[in-house]
Amino acid sequence: MRFMSDELADGRHLLTIGQLADYAGVTIKAVRVYHDRGLLPEPPRDSSGYRRYGAKHAIQLVKIRTLVEAGVPLARIKELLGAGPERFAAALDEIDRNLQKRAEEIRRTRQRIAQLHSGDRLFVSAEVTGYLERLRQIGVSERTVLLERDLWILLQSVAPEQAAAWIADKLAAIADPEFRALYLDYDAAFDWSPDDPRLPALAERTRRWYAGQDGSGAAGPPPDPTITRLAGVAAGASSPAWARIAELAKEVP
Amino acid sequence: MRFMSDELADGRHLLTIGQLADYAGVTIKAVRVYHDRGLLPEPPRDSSGYRRYGAKHAIQLVKIRTLVEAGVPLARIKELLGAGPERFAAALDEIDRNLQKRAEEIRRTRQRIAQLHSGDRLFVSAEVTGYLERLRQIGVSERTVLLERDLWILLQSVAPEQAAAWIADKLAAIADPEFRALYLDYDAAFDWSPDDPRLPALAERTRRWYAGQDGSGAAGPPPDPTITRLAGVAAGASSPAWARIAELAKEVP
DNA sequence: TCGAACCCTGCCCCAGGGGCAAGGTCAAGC
DNA sequence: GCTTGACCTTGCCCCTGGGGCAGGGTTCGA
DSSP, X not given: OOHHHHHHHXXXXXXOHHHHHHHHTOOHHHHHHXXXXXXXXXXXXXXXSOBOBOHHHHHHHHHHXXXXXXXXXHHHHHHHHHSOHHHHHHHXXXXXXXXXXXXXXXXHHHHHHHHXXXXXXXXSXXXXXXXXXXXXXXXXXXXXXXXXXXXXXXXXXXXXXXXXHHHHHHHHHTTSHHHHHHHHHHHHHTTSOTTOTTHHHHHXXXXXXXXXXXXXXXXXXXXXXXXXXXXXXXXXXXXXXXXXXXXXXXXXX | OHHHHHHHXXXXXXXXXXXXXXXXXXXXXXXXXXXXXXXXXXXXXXXXXXXXXXXXXXXXXXXXXXXXXXXXXXXXHHHHHHSOHHHHHHHHHHHHHHHHHHHHHHHHHHHHHHHHSSOGGGTSOHHHHHHHHHHHHTTOOHHHHHHHHHHHHHHHHHOHHHHHHHHHHHHHHTTSHXXXXXXXXXXXXXXXXXXXXXXXXXXXXXXXHHHHHTTTSTTSSOOOHHXXXXXXXXXXXXXXXXXXXXXXXXXXX
C-alpha cells in the first residue's frame, strides 16, 4: 500500500530508463539488453509498469559501460561482476594488457595503411609489394621491410627473371608459420652482437627449415652465384649478427 | 614444384583456397565471404571444381585484409577498391584519422579501467568527487558520504545543469566553518530518535544559516521544485531524525 | 484536451564471420 | 587396389551487440 510510495520516497528508485541511459551515455536499448543478459538487475516498476532506477543501478551501469568499451564481451562482464574483488582486480589487469596490445596493433596498422598509400609499387613489382605488405602485417619491423625492399629492387634490376621466381618461393614460404616465426626472430636478431649465444640455435633452425624445403621448392632455379652473393652481402652488411648466422650455417653442412 | 613457382610468377592460377588463406593469414571462410561480397574476384576452377588463385589474388587479399584490420566495413572496401587513386588516397587519409581517434579512445578507456579499481570518480563529476573528498577530510562518516554520493548521482542524471550549479554552492558552503560544524552535527544526528530534544536547536541553526546565505550566493539558479523535493525526500527517507528537522524548519517560516 | 515526449513488449535486421553437415577429391602408404 | 586423412565444395543456422520499427500505453505542460 504505502510500499510503492516508500520506495519512490527513499531515493532508491527515481530514475526512468531514459534518464539512466543519458547519465551513463548509453541508449535505452542497450540498458534493456543488459537486463536481458543479466548484467544489470531489473529495477522495480512504478504503477504504470515503467522501470524505476536508483543510484546503485547508475553505478553498475557505468561500470558495465566502461568494461564494454574496453572490449570485454557481455558474458564475461557478467561473470566478473559476480566474482570477488581479487578476481575482479586480476581481470582488470588482463583487460588492460589487452588494451595495450590493441593500441600496438593500431600503431602497426597505421604504418601499413600509410604504406598502402604511397606504395613501394613504383620501385618493385606488384608481387613484391604484396610480399612486403605481408611482412608488415605479421609484425616485421619497418627497418627490415625497407631492407628487403631495397634488396628486391637490386634483384629486379640485376636479374628480373630470377627475382620473379624467387618472389614466388617467398610468397609460398611466408604462408608457413614456421618460416614466419623464423623471420621474426631474424628481425629481432638484427641488433644482437655477433657473439650472442642465441645465434647458433637460430642458424641451426634456419638450416633445418631449408633442409625441410629441399627438393620441393627452392631447389628449382639454378642458383646464380652472382645473385646469391649479392643477397648475402647486402644482408650481412646491414647486420653483423646476420652475417654471423650465415657463417654458422655454412660451417655445418 | 618448380613448376608451381613459375606459374605463380607468371600470374597463373595454382594456389588452392587454403594456401591462399594461409598466405594472407586469413580463414578459408573469410576468403569465401570476400567472394560473396564482391571484394575479391572469383578465380577460375580446376577440373574438379576447386578454386585456383594467382599472385594477383594474393595481393588483393592482403590489401583487403589491411583495410579490414583498420576497421573499414567490407562494403566500403569494395567501393574503395573500385574507385580511382585520388579517391582511394583521400579515403586512406580518413581511415588513418579514424585509427588515430581509436588509439586516443583506447588511451582514455585504459585510464577509466584503472579508476574502476577504486574511486567514485567514474560515477560523479570531478567537482563532486572533490566535494566528497572534502567531506571525508573534515570527518564526516563514510555512511553519510555515501548517501551524499548517491544523491549526487541521482541529481546528475535527472538534471545535470542544476547539479553543476548546486555543487558550486556546496563547494562554497563547505569553506564556511559554520556550515562545516552544522554538517558534522547533522552527521551525528543521523541515528537520533525523531523525538530527540536536541533537534529543534539544530533546525533553528539550519534556518539561520540558510537565512544568512540569502541573496548573497545561492540566488543564482531558480530552485526547481521537483529537484529540491527529490533532495529533501531522499535525505528524509534515510534518517527519521533528518526528516523531523526538515519538518521543524518548515514550521517556523 | 491535445500533442509531444516518454515508456512498454515483441519482432526482425545488420556485419563478419564460425561451425557443422553432407558430400567430392587427392596423395600417401600398405 | 584400398584405405586414411587432409583438402575442397555448397548450404544452412548460429553468435555478438545492439538498431529500428510496430503497435500499443502514459504523463506532462500549454
